[in-house]
Amino acid sequence: MSVRLRYHVIVAASLLGACSSDSTPSPDAASVGTGPAAKLKCTSSGKNAFDTFGAAAFVKVNESIFTNVNTEVTAHGSTNVGDSFTKIGTGQPAATTDDAATFKGRLAAFLVYVYGGPDAITYTDNKMYNGSEQDMTVAHTGLGITGPQYDYFVTNIVVPALTTNGVTMDDISSCFAPPLLDATFKATIVGH
Amino acid sequence: MRWTRALVGGLGLATIAAVAIHVPYFVRGSQGGCPFGYTKVAASGPVHHDPQLRGSAVARQRPALAFALGATSRADVAAYAAAHGGGACRDQHGELECANLAITGGPTLTTAWFAFDQHGVLDSMRTVRRDRAVAPISTTFANLERELTASAGEPAMTSGSFDPIDLARGPLRQAAVEYRFTNYRAVVRATNMGDGYALTEEYANLVD
Numbered sequence: 024m025s026v027r028l029r030y031h032v033i034v035a036a037s038l039l040g041a042c043s044s045d046s047t048p049s050p051d052a053a054s055v056g057t058g059p060a061a062k063l064k065c066t067s068s069g070k071n072a073f074d075t076f077g078a079a080a081f082v083k084v085n086e087s088i089f090t091n092v093n094t095e096v097t098a099h100g101s102t103n104v105g106d107s108f109t110k111i112g113t114g115q116p117a118a119t120t121d122d123a124a125t126f127k128g129r130l131a132a133f134l135v136y137v138y139g140g141p142d143a144i145t146y147t148d149n150k151m152y153n154g155s156e157q158d159m160t161v162a163h164t165g166l167g168i169t170g171p172q173y174d175y176f177v178t179n180i181v182v183p184a185l186t187t188n189g190v191t192m193d194d195i196s197s198c199f200a201p202p203l204l205d206a207t208f209k210a211t212i213v214g215h
Numbered sequence: 216m217r218w219t220r221a222l223v224g225g226l227g228l229a230t231i232a233a234v235a236i237h238v239p240y241f242v243r244g245s246q247g248g249c250p251f252g253y254t255k256v257a258a259s260g261p262v263h264h265d266p267q268l269r270g271s272a273v274a275r276q277r278p279a280l281a282f283a284l285g286a287t288s289r290a291d292v293a294a295y296a297a298a299h300g301g302g303a304c305r306d307q308h309g310e311l312e313c314a315n316l317a318i319t320g321g322p323t324l325t326t327a328w329f330a331f332d333q334h335g336v337l338d339s340m341r342t343v344r345r346d347r348a349v350a351p352i353s354t355t356f357a358n359l360e361r362e363l364t365a366s367a368g369e370p371a372m373t374s375g376s377f378d379p380i381d382l383a384r385g386p387l388r389q390a391a392v393e394y395r396f397t398n399y400r401a402v403v404r405a406t407n408m409g410d411g412y413a414l415t416e417e418y419a420n421l422v423d
Binding site for chain 2: 186
């Protein structure tokens with residue numbers, strides 16, 4: 024087990040300019056990443072995604088993911104993103120018991136952790152969320168997520184969330200895509 | 216592997232959270248507003264009827280592959296599926312999910328989801344096609360863009376390159392084209408999925 028490094032990234036909702044240098048974390052922050060994509064280098068910078076784009080960008084991408092899913096769910100129902108919505112509020116799986124703000128903070132923390140940021144963050148709601156300790160495998164059991172649903176989610180939710188916030192195709196390919204397209208990962212998500 | 220477990224949890228969280236977070240407000244008819252400020256969704260009808268997602272011009276035609284928005288019924292789709300290799304479709308929360316539908320002029324639809332309005336006719340459809348080779352996806356994207364532009368009108372936005380060389384440059388490279396009209400919306404995306412290529416399409420009727 025790696026040493027748990029807790030680093031507070033306080034990201035204000037008002038932060039704009041996702042790809043500006045203003046959002047780039049300090050050099051100290053660059054050294055804390057232990058996530059699976061921490062060693063992936065973005066084409067544009069030679070650094071990992073978190074060190075390249077910074078906390079503000081991750082907030083914006085996180086926001087965009089929710090925006091895109093909002094459009095998806097309300098426009099076309101649940102079929103393209105799984106049937107987990109029917110379980111909301113039931114606590115089955117356990118993740119569905121979290122409130123909206125908690126979901127959002129946990130997702131942001133996970134993204135930050137995976138792409139080379141700290142293990143834990145303080146999100147815009149001033150609450151701390153841990154990205155490295157999230158193990159939601161159980162949460163997929165019974166959701167019946169299919170391969171096409173997964174493909175649809177990645178291509179129509181995640182990629183647009185990145186591109187609309189200024190991430191180039193080169194950087195998406197080099198430092199964002201590998202974890203998302205990892206076969207082991209996908210196989211664990213799909214078909215349960 | 217630790218990181219794989221984390222990824223699993225994370226994307227699961229992403230999927231569940233993203234879906235879950237809004238469902239109570241729309242599917243369950245909550246009295247509250249969306250916590251993220253997405254409360255401008257029409258009180259009735261899907262979000263693609265929201266003025267913000269409409270264009271300013273009227274589409275000359277509203278193509279949707281082999282189907283007709285505002286006309287094709289659930290039975291029509293089922294019949295098409297039976298006749299084109301799709302076999303039985305399944306109902307999912309009021310929508311119809313069909314697999315392996317053969318479509319003229321491109322790869323088979325791996326999966327298609329059909330949503331119907333209160334009159335029982337096609338309101339929107341979404342599709343995913345998969346192919347291991349870039350050429351069929353790139354060519355189909357190009358053909359669709361050409362056909363949609365010719366029949367509906369100019370796209371509202373385009374991004375990325377559907378050139379097979381560009382798409383093949385790396386994972387999650389994507390070309391997209393979106394059409395927005397007062398009565399019609401279509402989005403087509405071609406994406407490098409690492410282990411192959413995906414073409415996703417959306418066609419929506421915006422007529423209230």
